[in-house]
Amino acid sequence: MDGQKSTLESVIEKTALKAFNPQSDASSRSEGQRELSAILSRSNTTALMSALSKLTQPDRVPPQLRVHLMDVLTLLPQRPDGVRATLEFVFSVHPSSTIRASEAAAPQKQGANITMEALKLASNLLSTPPKTVPPEQWFFGIAPQLLTLLDGKDGADLAKAAAYVIGFGVLGRKQFGAPGTPGWKAFAEPMLAKINPTLLSGEPTKEPLVFSAGVDEVVDLRKEVILVEADDLRIALRRLSSLLDSHPNPGLTRRLLAPLMHPLWTLSSWPPAGKELDDRYRRPANTLLNIYLRISGSPEKFQALLSNLLTNGSTDASKPRWIFDKAGDSGIQIRRLQESASNADLELNLGLLESKSEAFLELLQSVGTDSDISTLFLRLLQNSLESAETTREIKMIPEARREKDPTVQLIEAKVLQKMMEKLSDRLVSSWKQMLELVSQILKKSENSSVAADDDATPVALSLLNLVVTAPGFQKANVRADILASIEGSLERISKLQADDVSQTARNLALLLKYRDAIEDPSERTTAPTDRQIEDRKTYNLAISYITQADSPPPVRTEGLNLLSGLIRAGSPILDVQATLVLLSSLLNEDDDYVNLTVVKLFTHLADRHPRSTIKEILEHYVDANELETTDTRLRFGEALLQVVQRLGETFSGDTARQVGEALLAIAGRRAQRLKTKAKQDRQERLKQLKNKAAQDAWQGEVPDLSELEEDQTEDEKLRNELIAQIVSGWESKRGAEDVRMRASALSIFSVAIETNIAGLGAPLVEASVDLCLNVLALEPGPETGILRRAAIILILHFVRSLADARESGRRLGFGLTDSSRQDIARVLEYIAQTDSDGLVQQHARDVVESLHNWQLRTLVPSAAEFQSDRNTSDLTRLAGLNIGAALSLPSLEPRARPKIEEVE
Numbered sequence: 091m092d093g094q095k096s097t098l099e100s101v102i103e104k105t106a107l108k109a110f111n112p113q114s115d116a117s118s119r120s121e122g123q124r125e126l127s128a129i130l131s132r133s134n135t136t137a138l139m140s141a142l143s144k145l146t147q148p149d150r151v152p153p154q155l156r157v158h159l160m161d162v163l164t165l166l167p168q169r170p171d172g173v174r175a176t177l178e179f180v181f182s183v184h185p186s187s188t189i190r191a192s193e194a195a196a197p198q199k200q201g202a203n204i205t206m207e208a209l210k211l212a213s214n215l216l217s218t219p220p221k222t223v224p225p226e227q228w229f230f231g232i233a234p235q236l237l238t239l240l241d242g243k244d245g246a247d248l249a250k251a252a253a254y255v256i257g258f259g260v261l262g263r264k265q266f267g268a269p270g271t272p273g274w275k276a277f278a279e280p281m282l283a284k285i286n287p288t289l290l291s292g293e294p295t296k297e298p299l300v301f302s303a304g305v306d307e308v309v310d311l312r313k314e315v316i317l318v319e320a321d322d323l324r325i326a327l328r329r330l331s332s333l334l335d336s337h338p339n340p341g342l343t344r345r346l347l348a349p350l351m352h353p354l355w356t357l358s359s360w361p362p363a364g365k366e367l368d369d370r371y372r373r374p375a376n377t378l379l380n381i382y383l384r385i386s387g388s389p390e391k392f393q394a395l396l397s398n399l400l401t402n403g404s405t406d407a408s409k410p411r412w413i414f415d416k417a418g419d420s421g422i423q424i425r426r427l428q429e430s431a432s433n434a435d436l437e438l439n440l441g442l443l444e445s446k447s448e449a450f451l452e453l454l455q456s457v458g459t460d461s462d463i464s465t466l467f468l469r470l471l472q473n474s475l476e477s478a479e480t481t482r483e484i485k486m487i488p489e490a491r492r493e494k495d496p497t498v499q500l501i502e503a504k505v506l507q508k509m510m511e512k513l514s515d516r517l518v519s520s521w522k523q524m525l526e527l528v529s530q531i532l533k534k535s536e537n538s539s540v541a542a543d544d545d546a547t548p549v550a551l552s553l554l555n556l557v558v559t560a561p562g563f564q565k566a567n568v569r570a571d572i573l574a575s576i577e578g579s580l581e582r583i584s585k586l587q588a589d590d591v592s593q594t595a596r597n598l599a600l601l602l603k604y605r606d607a608i609e610d611p612s613e614r615t616t617a618p619t620d621r622q623i624e625d626r627k628t629y630n631l632a633i634s635y636i637t638q639a640d641s642p643p644p645v646r647t648e649g650l651n652l653l654s655g656l657i658r659a660g661s662p663i664l665d666v667q668a669t670l671v672l673l674s675s676l677l678n679e680d681d682d683y684v685n686l687t688v689v690k691l692f693t694h695l696a697d698r699h700p701r702s703t704i705k706e707i708l709e710h711y712v713d714a715n716e717l718e719t720t721d722t723r724l725r726f727g728e729a730l731l732q733v734v735q736r737l738g739e740t741f742s743g744d745t746a747r748q749v750g751e752a753l754l755a756i757a758g759r760r761a762q763r764l765k766t767k768a769k770q771d772r773q774e775r776l777k778q779l780k781n782k783a784a785q786d787a788w789q790g791e792v793p794d795l796s797e798l799e800e801d802q803t804e805d806e807k808l809r810n811e812l813i814a815q816i817v818s819g820w821e822s823k824r825g826a827e828d829v830r831m832r833a834s835a836l837s838i839f840s841v842a843i844e845t846n847i848a849g850l851g852a853p854l855v856e857a858s859v860d861l862c863l864n865v866l867a868l869e870p871g872p873e874t875g876i877l878r879r880a881a882i883i884l885i886l887h888f889v890r891s892l893a894d895a896r897e898s899g900r901r902l903g904f905g906l907t908d909s910s911r912q913d914i915a916r917v918l919e920y921i922a923q924t925d926s927d928g929l930v931q932q933h934a935r936d937v938v939e940s941l942h943n944w945q946l947r948t949l950v951p952s953a954a955e956f957q958s959d960r961n962t963s964d965l966t967r968l969a970g971l972n973i974g975a976a977l978s979l980p981s982l983e984p985r986a987r988p989k990i991e992e993v994e
Contacts, residue, residue, distance in 0.1 A: 098133060099141040102159075103151060105129055110158050130162065135175040139166055143179075164220045168228075173235035174244065177212050177251050184208035204247055206682060209254055217259025217266070217273075225266060229276035237280065240329045250336040257337030261345075269345075278346060281333075284326035286353045287317045287412050287424055288404050317412055320421030327357075327374040334378070338643035338683050340385050340651060347382035351391065352398050354379040356414055357422065359449040361442065366420035377642065383457040384635065384645045389465040392454060396466075399446050399501045403427075440497070447504045451512055459631055463509070464519040468527050470506040473499075475531060475546040521557045522569075528554045529572050532579035547583065551594050558601055565605055577602065625663040628652050636672065643683065650676075650687045657694045666699050670706040677710075677725050678718070689729045696733040703733060704745055712752050720828050727834040734842050741842065742849030749842065750854040756827060756835040757861060829877055836862065836880035840887045847891040852904035859888055863914065866921050866930075875927040882921075882933040885914065889940045893947065906944065915941045 108114070109122030130138065142163040146156055166172045181204050216236075219228035239252035256277050260266050266273030275291060283290040318326075334343050347354070357375035362368065383391065403413035403424070410426060417423040454463060509517065518524055531550035554576065557563065565573060577599065584595040635641055635649025656664055673695075676688045696703040710718055711726040718726075734741055734749065741749075839858055842850060862881035869877060895902050915938055922934035 098137055099144055101129060102126070102141055103145055106145075106151070106155055106159060110155050112154065135166060135169050135171050136179060139163070139175055139179045142166075143183075161220075161222065165223070167216055167235075168231040170235070173216060173232050173252075174239065174248065176215060177248065180212040180215065181208050181251075184211060204251060209251060212251065213255045213259035216255050217263070225272040226275075229260065229266070229272050233276035233280070237277070237329055240332045241325070242332065249332055253333045253336030257333055257339055257342055261342055262339065267342075281326045281330050282346065282350060284318050284322050285330075285350050285357075286404075287426075288409055289349055315426040316423055317426050318424035320417040320423045323422060323424065324370045327371065327378070331374050331378060334381065335643050338647040340644055340648040343381060343644045344386050347378060348386070351379065351382060351395070352401060353403075353414075354382070355395055355398070356402055358453075359446050360414070360422065361445065363416070364420055367422070370420065371422050379453070380457050381642050381644050383453070384641075385648045387457055387459070387462060389462050389469065392458060392462060392466050393469065395453075396450065396470075396501060396505060397498055399450060399505075400440070400442060400497070440500075443501065443504060447501070447508055450505060451508050454509075455513060459627065460516050460519040461627060463513055463516045465523065467506070467509055467513075467517045468523055470502050470509070471549075472527055472530070473502060474506055475549070518553075518556065521560065521563070524553055524557050525568060525572050525576065528557075529575045529579070532576060532583065547591055548594070551591070551598060554598055555594075555601075558598065558605060563605065565602070622663060625656060625659075625661040629656060629661070629663050632656070633672070636676070643681065647683060647687060650684070650691065654687075654691055654694060657691060657698075660698060666695070666702055669695065670702060674706060674710055674726075677729065678722050680721075685725055689725075689732055692729045693732050693736045696736055700733075700737055700740070701745055704730070704749060707733065708749065708752050712756065720830060723831060724834055727831075727838060731838045731841055734838065734845055737845070739846055739849070741846045746842070746846070746849040747851065747854065750839065750850050750858075753835040753839045753842075754854065754857055754861060757832045757839070757858075757865075829874055833876045833880040836865075836877070836884050840880070840884035843884065843891050844887045847888070847895065848900065848902050852902075855888065855904070858884060859914070863917050866925075866934075867917060870924075870926065872926060875930065878921075878925065878927060878930045879933065882918075882930055882937060885918070886933065886937045886940065889937060889944060893940075893944055896947070908945075911941055911945065 105122055105126045107122075109119055109126045111119065111122075114122075133141075142159055145151055146160050146163055150156070151159065167176050169175070184205065184207065216232060219225045236252045236256055239248050240256070242249040260273040260277055263273070265271065267278075268274060269278075270291075279289065279291060330346065334346070354375045357371050358379050360367070360372050362372070404411055412424050412426050414422055415425045454466070458466075528550045531546050534546070580595045580599040580602070584592045584599060629652075632649045632652035635645050635652070638645075641649070653669070657669070673688050673691055676684055679685070692703060692707065707726050707730045711723055711730055713723055730749070737745075836858075843855065843858070847855060862884050865874075865881040866878055889906075892902070892906055918934045918938050918941075922931050922938065925931050925934065
């Protein structure tokens, strides 16, 4: 394989030199360009990308040739397989990736070690158009490939990578991802227009077929044009779901789903017609609609859905009219209506009122908050009472003044009835809104001629009774104008002839008058402020979004964003300990987006509650009970590192001591994990039993089947064996701490030294330097290379921190003596000559150089000492010379001349 790559590299170089040699004649250059074009066209994209990336390195080829080869390299993603080749090439060569070179061209279906660093690099390469290519041409060339990868047929890892490139690299940038931009047209519009054809920026390409039946008669024989086939609609729903699940960005989710709310409602509430139709259309549409309403739901959006409960498609006469239509037994397609078509399906749609209203109630119950439900209920109730009032008298109303469609009134009445039946416990969440509605209704019922047959007044009195008798109700918390209006209305209604209504009004008036005197003052609770009420609602909503088992990734991310807002605002509603436990449980998951957000929340909490936050993180990072996996502990290590950096100079005292002691305990060689050792012993015994059974089956030694891989070169085999040895050496042996955890602990300690070395104190810093020197001297194996790197970096940060403190004039209370400096330099000089890791050698040379520089700096006073000496110098002034005066230009202002005065 390496031989083939080197051959291709040399052939391209030779042919390119011939094609772009300025000293050759035109015919020779033309022939070379044809040869180069032929070589490029028949070469494999992955091999071509590898060869060109080497040829375009600085000083590899002449500058004028490098420019042409760079142009070829940048256009490789435009090939039919260029996007996938680019992704796999970046993942295979990026330093943070552990994909073997032999796996680079293999299908990524079994999972790949794709790191966030490699993913960001690949996203930048694909989402940034070259200067020589217009953005429209670039995005329309790579968009079909990325959208195909979203289908998941090439593996879940590549689907997530494609979603990251689309969501973060293109649609997440205002330059390319705003509606109307090239990125939006190439990536978002193809998906959205398949669900809502009104969003298509161009006119439909299919023209109606018109045949003439005579001289004066034209007959349209075509049926309605099919705008979107059933398969295209299914693919669009699947791709949109894959994009939003793999890239949980609430802002992008709102932008993509906002214009699809009504089509998604139509599909999600489609009459059931078998499991296949549900899996293809109803369930994906319902999931997307749930995501959108959870993230940006409001009473106005639910009201809009209610007003279009029976709507199918777009019936706006100013735009092309289309509807969803069943295609076969398990398909749904979109067809275009004829211009002469009318809303003839209205009577048929009314037959779906029962099922649609049931589906709306289920949707409202699952995604609507108590505030949304209460507000919607009050609006529907108010609309119902107003419509009932207007129907008592028969009037001639002009067409232009008709307020509402009778169908909408029927729908609202149906839904209002079902809400009172199934959501009665969630209808009143804000008694202030309820009192405002009661005040309005009672005001209209003051006329006796109307109130005699008024159905609204008993309802309003019942609602008022519900609010006044609620625990904790106090008149002092009611707005004065609303309270006066209600009391006045009750007094006037109580004087009417209707016995039941007047008696109820009198009772409520007395209850409202003496309500505060009835309740024992000692049992009264302080009414929460409006901010506390809103914070409580936000907190409950965030917790429900995060903890619900069926919450999609965008919804969980939105919940974390809501929780982040409460933390930054310092809301008293937050239970700090419960929040820390919740964040710790989330950090156990493997979702990178959730983990990054959780780490940020830990840093925000540390601003106000540093001790509790660090204690919670340390408990999981140390893992004394051996319950966490190594990956999970490393995530808590990342959280601890960022918290230490966030605390800065405040990282000191007992907090710094506890962190330092825990880190040194993990980094040392004496840490023992007994449960891990017992588990390893069980696994070793099980492995021996399996090997014995295999030997019995083979009647001898089991052959090594890995030697049968003929596609690996000797260099690749040696490299893979070394990697396997290093990775296996990382894991805990005989109950010792994992090497990765020890390296992580040293890395965090080095950051703590860099952040505030004085806060750690002399004993911990001295112990850490001794530990690092022992690691460098006693653990020279290849599997501990990452540990020695962390150790040498800690010593480097220690020396630099001492130098920075000396230059700034800070007194640490400890320092570096000449004997200690010489001992450290002697050990590091030996490591720089003998260590097997080149990076450790380079770092050791850097530290030795820093120590020599430190020695030279001690011979001269620091900047702070020099300034101090100038300020305290005994020689302050000579006759006619001001030594301590700052340098400045001579003054241009006139000065008074000296005067000689006679003094007695």
